[in-house]
Amino acid sequence: MKQIGIDLMGSDAGYSIFVDVLPKVIEANPNITFHIYGTQEAMDAFKDQERLVKHVCSEEIDMDDSPLTIRRKKDSSLNRMMIDLGKGELDGVFSAASTAGIILTAHSNVKLKEGIDRSFLIAGLPTKKDHPVYLGDMGANAECTADNLVQFAHEAYRFVKKLGVKNPRVGLLNIGSEEVKGDHMRKEVYQRLKEDNTLNFQGNCESRDLLSGEFDVVIADGFSGNVLLKSLEGSASFFVSLLKETMMSSFTSKLAALLLKKKLYGMKEKINYKNYGGACLLGFEKPIIKTHGSSDETSIRSTVNQLIQLVNSPESVI
Amino acid sequence: MKQIGIDLMGSDAGYSIFVDVLPKVIEANPNITFHIYGTQEAMDAFKDQERLVKHVCSEEIDMDDSPLTIRRKKDSSLNRMMIDLGKGELDGVFSAASTAGIILTAHSNVKLKEGIDRSFLIAGLPTKKDHPVYLGDMGANAECTADNLVQFAHEAYRFVKKLGVKNPRVGLLNIGSEEVKGDHMRKEVYQRLKEDNTLNFQGNCESRDLLSGEFDVVIADGFSGNVLLKSLEGSASFFVSLLKETMMSSFTSKLAALLLKKKLYGMKEKINYKNYGGACLLGFEKPIIKTHGSSDETSIRSTVNQLIQLVNSPESVI
Numbered sequence: 001m002k003q004i005g006i007d008l009m010g011s012d013a014g015y016s017i018f019v020d021v022l023p024k025v026i027e028a029n030p031n032i033t034f035h036i037y038g039t040q041e042a043m044d045a046f047k048d049q050e051r052l053v054k055h056v057c058s059e060e061i062d063m064d065d066s067p068l069t070i071r072r073k074k075d076s077s078l079n080r081m082m083i084d085l086g087k088g089e090l091d092g093v094f095s096a097a098s099t100a101g102i103i104l105t106a107h108s109n110v111k112l113k114e115g116i117d118r119s120f121l122i123a124g125l126p127t128k129k130d131h132p133v134y135l136g137d138m139g140a141n142a143e144c145t146a147d148n149l150v151q152f153a154h155e156a157y158r159f160v161k162k163l164g165v166k167n168p169r170v171g172l173l174n175i176g177s178e179e180v181k182g183d184h185m186r187k188e189v190y191q192r193l194k195e196d197n198t199l200n201f202q203g204n205c206e207s208r209d210l211l212s213g214e215f216d217v218v219i220a221d222g223f224s225g226n227v228l229l230k231s232l233e234g235s236a237s238f239f240v241s242l243l244k245e246t247m248m249s250s251f252t253s254k255l256a257a258l259l260l261k262k263k264l265y266g267m268k269e270k271i272n273y274k275n276y277g278g279a280c281l282l283g284f285e286k287p288i289i290k291t292h293g294s295s296d297e298t299s300i301r302s303t304v305n306q307l308i309q310l311v312n313s314p315e316s317v318i
Numbered sequence: 319m320k321q322i323g324i325d326l327m328g329s330d331a332g333y334s335i336f337v338d339v340l341p342k343v344i345e346a347n348p349n350i351t352f353h354i355y356g357t358q359e360a361m362d363a364f365k366d367q368e369r370l371v372k373h374v375c376s377e378e379i380d381m382d383d384s385p386l387t388i389r390r391k392k393d394s395s396l397n398r399m400m401i402d403l404g405k406g407e408l409d410g411v412f413s414a415a416s417t418a419g420i421i422l423t424a425h426s427n428v429k430l431k432e433g434i435d436r437s438f439l440i441a442g443l444p445t446k447k448d449h450p451v452y453l454g455d456m457g458a459n460a461e462c463t464a465d466n467l468v469q470f471a472h473e474a475y476r477f478v479k480k481l482g483v484k485n486p487r488v489g490l491l492n493i494g495s496e497e498v499k500g501d502h503m504r505k506e507v508y509q510r511l512k513e514d515n516t517l518n519f520q521g522n523c524e525s526r527d528l529l530s531g532e533f534d535v536v537i538a539d540g541f542s543g544n545v546l547l548k549s550l551e552g553s554a555s556f557f558v559s560l561l562k563e564t565m566m567s568s569f570t571s572k573l574a575a576l577l578l579k580k581k582l583y584g585m586k587e588k589i590n591y592k593n594y595g596g597a598c599l600l601g602f603e604k605p606i607i608k609t610h611g612s613s614d615e616t617s618i619r620s621t622v623n624q625l626i627q628l629v630n631s632p633e634s635v636i
Contacts, residue, residue, distance in 0.1 A: 128556060128559060139493055142493060142499075142500050142501040142504075143501045143502065173545065175457055175460060175540070175541055175544040175545065175548075181460075182460050182541070183460040183461045183541055184461065186460075206548050206552075207544075207545045207546070207548040207549035207552060208548035208549065208551045208552030208555070209552060210549070210552060211552055211553065211556045212552075222493070223493055223500070223501055223542060224541060224542045224545045226493040226525075227491065227493065227525040227542045227545055227546050227549075228525070228545050228546070228549050230493075230524050230525040230526035231525035231526065231528070231545075231546050231549040231550065231553070232549065232553055233526045234524075234525055234526030234527060234528060234529055234530075235529065235549070235550055235553040235554065235557070236553065236557075237526070238446060238529045238589075239553075239554075239557045239589065241446060242585055242588065242589065243561075243585070246578070246581050246582065246584075246585050247578075249581065250581075252577050252578075253577065253578055253581055255574075255577065256573075256574035256575075256577040256578045257574075259570050259571065259573065259574040260564070260565075260570075260571055260574045263564050263567065263568075263571055264564065266564075267560055267561070267564050270560065271556075271557065271560065
């Protein structure tokens with residue numbers, strides 16, 4: 001029986017967003033015990049159910065808590081869950097709390113894997129093809145070494161394999177496609193990944209090709225990874241506003257917009273990167289999955305299901 | 319009388335793209351002498367005209383010439399023009415040649431300004447507001463120091479001021495808006511720019527806010543600046559393909575697309591970053607302006623006009 005931890009308190013919408021979703025997920029996964037962490041009030045919102053274990057906590061992490069405050073809240077749902085993960089009592093955890101909260105509580109309570117110096121954030125983004133591309137580090141480490149990037153590549157490769165991709169194609173985020181491009185660190189990482197037979201290295205990936213679908217994993221230092229991720233968010237928002245402006249600019253275009261309403265909404269949802277499911281904090285023995293605080297039910301369900309897929313995957317460690 | 323140099327050979331379309339444009343530009347600017355550099359064949363395509371000086375060269379730089387080849391072609395139109403710029407015979411130059419070609423020939427022949435350690439590339443991008451934002455370095459330097467970034471900030475501030483913006487708002491590309499965000503270099507640059515009264519520093523700019531219109535200039539190291547720029551290109555292309563797919567997905571949407579044809583084309587052009595006019599190689603006493611090799615007549619005209627604006631600007635140096 002696998003054990004999964006769920007922090008009920010991180011979402012902007014509060015624990016209530018789990019009330020409908022969770023009982024169904026529990027029912028659908030008879031090989032998993034679900035541990036929920038939250039306040040007494042949150043616990044009372046859930047009927048007793050088989051394979052549901054309640055952990056009552058007296059505190060919760062707020063979205064804008066400072067690192068100091070996060071560290072002080074020892075009895076927060078998030079910290080309590082990480083303590084249990086660190087003890088080996090859980091096989092994977094989920095939270096919608098702040099990235100800072102998740103990183104801090106994870107590092108306070110859970111050991112990094114042997115041979116891994118840094119944890120890092122990875123997430124899937126929609127591509128032109130029918131599969132996502134996973135980008136990591138997305139911003140956990142503002143400064144990275146060549147060793148870090150090589151470790152990220154291995155962790156990310158294993159992670160995406162566990163999500164069902166057979167031999168994930170790994171790319172290195174760089175400012176040119178040729179081997180000799182980039183700074184010293186990128187040149188070193190390129191050579192080390194190229195000589196590594198244990199992963200399927202495909203060479204450099206320029207940011208303009210991230211969404212091409214030619215890669216399953218793209219490795220970046222946290223600075224440029226974060227610049228890239230937020231740039232996708234920014235340009236999506238720019239395009240949507242430009243499209244709105246175009247649609248509202250004349251009678252004819254308003255008419256056309258009316259005809260397209262549903263389709264345009266679907267398109268907007270596809271490029272809404274903020275909504276794009278879970279990110280995983282890699283580098284630990286067990287998966288730590290987060291989703292955006294503003295995630296809706298659909299997004300929370302899909303992220304929890306991703307965690308279940310990882311936990312159920314044949315190899316027992318990430 | 320100001321002197322402007324124009325390399326006729328860099329464009330993908332060859333010198334012919336200048337044949338209609340240039341005589342009109344020359345006529346419209348009676349205070350400027352235009353020096354054109356190109357092969358004998360290119361020269362023959364231009365009638366003699368007042369304030370037009372022809373410089374016949376025996377070679378030209380090709381788009382995919384290696385650095386070694388570029389250096390060897392001493393009599394290329396680009397190199398000859400840079401020699402004259404270095405001698406002080408020109409007040410500014412324009413080329414549509416490769417970035418590598420322009421950077422190499424500039425550094426071989428033209429001295430950097432006193433106090434400037436590196437040249438860098440800057441270009442304007444469309445924002446949500448009715449003015450562009452200038453991003454630099456866009457990729458000339460894969461590795462940068464804090465000194466470089468501070469110098470970029472001053473050069474870029476002066477440059478945008480010359481383009482007519484009164485007190486350009488300067489931002490620092492970073493992975494968070496707060497003062498304490500980013501790597502060590504970014505934290506140092508933040509403090510130095512904040513304490514500097516000679517420019518209008520507005521704090522950190524996250525990549526998602528680049529197109530917000532809240533900044534006139536955003537300073538980046540060449541690695542993350544290039545990642546950001548190419549990411550805008552990539553997501554624009556992704557967005558256009560998504561829009562096409564949406565428009566072609568049913569009879570109704572095809573009808574709507576027909577109604578919107580002209581407007582959607584205009585929108586596509588607005589986000590076509592490849593076409594987005596000139597980039598400037600800053601760090602020298604005189605402006606060096608480049609445009610994409612695939613630029614059309616309109617784009618070439620607007621870039622040459624930008625050069626004229628810079629050359630005519632009250633201060634005599636960039």
